Amino acid sequence: MNQERWNRVQQLFEAALDKPDSERESFLEEACADDESLIAEVRSLLQADAESHSLLQGHALDAVDFPLEENLVGKKVGHYKITEQIAVGGMGAVYLAERADGQFTQTVALKLIKHGMDSTAILKRFHYERQILARLQHANIARLLDGGLTADGTPYFTMEYVKGLPIDQYCRENDLSLVRRLRLFQTVCDAVEYAHRNLIVHRDIKPGNIFVTDDGEVKLLDFGIAKLLDEDDSVEAQPLTVAGNRVMTPEYASPEQVRGKAVTTLSDVYSLGIVLFELLAGTRPFDIKDLSPAEVEKIFCETEPPKPSTKMTQVKDIAEGHAVQNNRLLRGDLDNICLMAMRKEPQRRYRSVQEFNEDIARYLTGRPVQARPATLGYRSGKFINRHKLGVAAAFGVFVVLAGLISFYTLRLADERDKAQLEAQKAAQISQFVTSLFEISNPDEAKGRTITARELLDQGAAKIEKELASQPEVQARMMEVIGGVYQNLAQLTEADSLLRKSLAIQEELNENPTAEYGRSLWILGKVSAQQGDYEAADSLQRLSLQIRKNIYGEKNEAVAQSLSSLSKNQYQKGDYAAAESLATAALKIRTSLFGEINAGVALNLDDLGWLAHEQSHFDVADSLHRRALAIRRQIFGEENLEVAESLNNLGSALYGKGDLASAEPYIRQALAIRTKLLGPDHPQTTYNRTNLAVMLEGQGKLAEAEGMFREIYRTHVAKLGADHPVIADDLTDIGRVLTAQGHFEEAEPLFEEAAQLHGKNRGSEHWLVAYTLNSLASLQHEKGDVLAAASTYRKALAIYQKAFQKANQYVAVAMIGYGSVLLDEENGDMAFPYLLDGLTIFENSLPSTHWRIAAAQVELGRCYTQLEKYTAADSLLRRGYASLLQSKGAKHKLTEHAKAHLEALNPSIGN
Structure with a gap:
């Protein structure tokens, strides 16, 4: 639709809104003549307007007085304990309340709703509108925080308490x-x-x-509450613009x-x-x-x-x-x-x-x-008032002054026209984006086919042709559509449009603008998704500097850039830098918005994952639970950010060895992502990878292998064979093949993965060491002790450079290398590796975790070689008993422990 056509549709739509319902059809038929497509376009807008649910319709809170049945001070409503009555009137009462479930400290204004308004339709409407209100995250807007039902079914709401x-x-x-x-x-x-x-x-x-x-x-205050209190039980309530609804x-x-x-x-x-x-x-x-x-x-x-x-x-x-x-x-x-x-x-x-x-x-x-009114005398008067000394000095040169006044008059008129043009451009952009691309948001689509994708592609193609004479609008639209492509994981298209937008902005503006900083930030996220973390890091740092210069240190845009930089540092293996950046972003957002904020939850989740990667699983568990609670409060259950927290919490529980508790979280996250994004979206495949790892840990190796191979095929098709995630996929497949004894098939996969990690991330990245560790384990199992020892040493050397202090990854390599040394009858050399590895596990894992038991068995073997039989017997017995409990009698680790315990004490076999 060209601009002239769109303007005509918009004019007719607005004119039709001012007509009573009964007169709209006749108005359209007369105004559109025989242009059926024009009538259809206006009708579609009117239908969309009629179906929209206003947040603000209904009776205001003070419309009707009613007596409260009891004094609720001191009683619990949902998660909150009422401490004080603030006001009574309207359709309920307002109380001061404190959160009482122990998750975090929070003081709120609690509005208790009148009995009789708790129909199913009202509750559904409340849930829908609460999600929309949660989007209003602004420092100068009192936020809707929570809502639900009391024990007797009475609806209530909690708002940010403003004193x-x-x-x-x-x-x-x-x-x-x-x-x-x-x-x-x-x-x-x-x-x-x-x-x-x-x-x-x-x-x-x-x-x-x-x-x-x-x-x-x-x-x-009071965004949307009036409508939430509407006594009309129909969820399909009248739209905002309907006449007669005079709130x-x-x-x-x-x-x-x-x-x-x-x-x-x-x-x-x-x-x-x-x-x-x-x-x-x-x-x-x-x-x-x-x-x-x-x-x-x-x-x-x-x-x-x-x-x-x-x-x-x-x-x-x-x-x-x-x-x-x-x-x-x-x-x-x-x-x-x-x-x-x-x-x-x-x-x-x-x-x-x-x-x-x-x-x-x-x-x-x-x-x-x-x-x-833009008169010459008025504008000249403003100019003279701002330049009194200069005008007085030049008063005698009247002709020059008149010339200056004329010049500034024209200049100011031009500035006004530019300001008006900017307002028009902003309106055009909002209308264009809202009408074409809103459905592409996965959270809005709710799993339906994203039919706006074709419109997205068409819009991207039209931008260069139809907006060439308006470069400011062209650059903004390229950024907007590039951002939508990025959200849909269409990275090539996103990268192209964002770079074109940046080039136009550089031509238009001598100094970086806020828009330029935002475009850099989005392009940095695209580069990270493409696996180019160095480019992403450079883009994000430039974006951060621009945003700090424009907004100062304490601003949401600055927090966005800090968060993205943190993710880049994690991918590069610099956990200390990643944690520092995420913590800085968290402090900004908490000070601006309080605890209940989507950005706060994101930073908590990021910090939880960093704790996970450093084997601090209890810390990770706590942080992920906080993030999940906040996201559920803001978004409800069926949401991508909620899915992220569910997945991360499940991973933390898996890391602790609690597979039974972990699996439901992983599966719930996968179900949400599959429904909202489809089975092949990167977030969905990432979640499927975690589920496959879970199955691998449960010994379901064939099922895990099938999932890993399917994920690999999806990634190659969508991302290409050289993307960093492909190396992860190859390592996963190789690991389950090794566990099934398919050594010849697995070994080249590990070698290819190590090379790909080195190419994409550098030869000293910790993921190179992780892959080498898996290769060394394979070499050990197939009996190539010399090759295994050499590969373990390479892995340990990389780990020691990559990590400031030892963690689980290092401990796994230490135990593996120590075990190889034992096979070479070199107990003296193996002892410090085995002892240090066991100590790391004991300090980071629950006492019943199978990795502790396996390490105890290897250290027991070492004590046997060193002829310290009492210590050996104690460790072998403890390790065997724990593995018997966690892995079962037929698992190879359990059988390995039993064999060495029997060799030390033959009576065990009886």
Whole structure:
């Protein structure tokens, strides 16, 4: 669809929304003439709008009073213990509560819902809308944290507890100056604009829903709660724009809300205008007390609001000095800014909250505001006011001054036009991405065929042709689509588009922008997925530096880059650096968002995996459980991030030797990923690899081998034969072949894997050592002791360089090498390796783990060679008994232990 066609569809869609349902069809038939495809396109948008579930419909909390049946202070509701009653009214009560399940400390505002609203439909709707609200992760928005049912089935919600004052009261009690009020209001605009970018309209913006804490932090409240309390039991509730559903606070409602017409982001612009009016003038533009609904509608829809400067009261906190001076501060620019936001016709207001906010910024920096008529005298006056000394010095040269004024007039007009163009571009981008690509998100698709993939490819092809004359939009769209490709693991397409986007941005901008930093970050993730960790590291470090320069140290974008850098360092084997980077990201996110945040959960999971890789399984277990609890609270059960935590927790339990507990977590994660991503997505195959490892540990070798081979074929087809993950696959297949005695088939697989790891990661990467260790084990089992000893020494040398301190991987190699030395009758040389390996296992694994038992057997063999029979007998007995319990009598490790115990003490055989 070309741009002209899309603009026509959008115009008709918006016009149709303003029509009653009964008139829409006739309107479309008349407006579209015989263009059936145009009618179909507009109808599809109207249908999508009708099916969308507003977060904000329904009756407001204070619509109906009802008596509470009992005092709940001190009682438990879900995971929370109520400590104090904050307020009663509306359809329930609000309590202060503390989390009481011991998982973590948290104080919340708990809203207990009226009995009778707990129908199945309402609960389903609550779950759906809670997931959407959880996406609002902004420092100035109070978050919905949790929800559920009490023991008697009553619905409840918990919100972030905000201790503060409504913004108007805060300004009065703290004697805020005009500038400080405007700065505070700009923060409110930032929060509302963030919600709009996430396709959420607040619809009830007023001072009572904007709190300011004691330290001056703004918190925007009550996103979506009104709709969640709707007594309409239908999950298929009316959409946001349906007339007649007038959820609002009348004093702050827009004309379209009062009339029951379509509500958009411009309705929030209007309400923000009234809030700003009140902060400046000390009163609202209209007094509607004791008026009938019809009279209220007439005032809001027909009466023009007064200027703030004519309505202001005698309040010293607006500015220092007398009232006449205060009036003068508001006259002109601030009057016009407020009035533009409060225009009756939505299309004549600021086109976005961002545009509203930018005009306030222009006022604060002495630049011409958009709301002021663009006259020559006005713009010249602004210029002279900013350059008083220069103009006075050149006053006599009137012709030169006139020339300068003309020049700056044209320049400022050009700047205004550019700003307007940017707003249009942003709107086009949002509409384009939302309409074409939203379904490609796996969490949205819920396992259905991702039908937008074809549109994605078509969109990528059209960008270069149709947006060539708009390079800024072209670069942004290339980045957006490249990011979607990256999420779908279409890495070649992602890499190409992102590099083109970066090249365009470099041509357009002399200095790096925030957008450039974001594009580098996404391209870095693509490079990491392609296995080029050096390139990924370079891209992420550059992105991090740009983002720090623009945002400062404490920002979510900075945390994103730190997290990605941490993953790169893990892949390169630098665990200390990876842990430091992940910890830094975690601190930023916790300080910005608190514990209940998707980014916090990601960093906890990353730190858990780092602990796992260093054999700190109890630490890993704890971190993964924290991450899982947070992700379940935010996303529910069927979600990819939840699957990641389930998989990681299962892996930690497997590492501890608790296979029975581990397997359900691994299988649950695999089921989620298979449903949402399909069987061949990299995340799904990664999960299948973990399940195959689990089967291998249970002795189900043939089944594990089949899974490993299938994973290998999938990876080769999607990633190519030289991708780093192929070396992992070859090692896995070789390992199960070795366990089945197929040495000749397994050995070349290990050799190929070691070469591929060296090529992709460097010859001293720990994964090279891991593969060599597997090869040495094979050589030992087939009786080639000399080759095994040599290969073990190579593996140990690499491990010692790669790891700052010994871990399980090192211990496995130590025990293997010690066992080879015993076969060479070299007990003296074997002893320190076996003792150190056993010590590492005992310090990192549960006492019943089979690796401890196997190491005890080998050290017992060593004591036998050294003729220390008492120590040998003790270790062999303990190892044999433990293996008998964990592996069973027929396992080769158990039989090996029994043979050496019988050789030491023949009576054991009886």
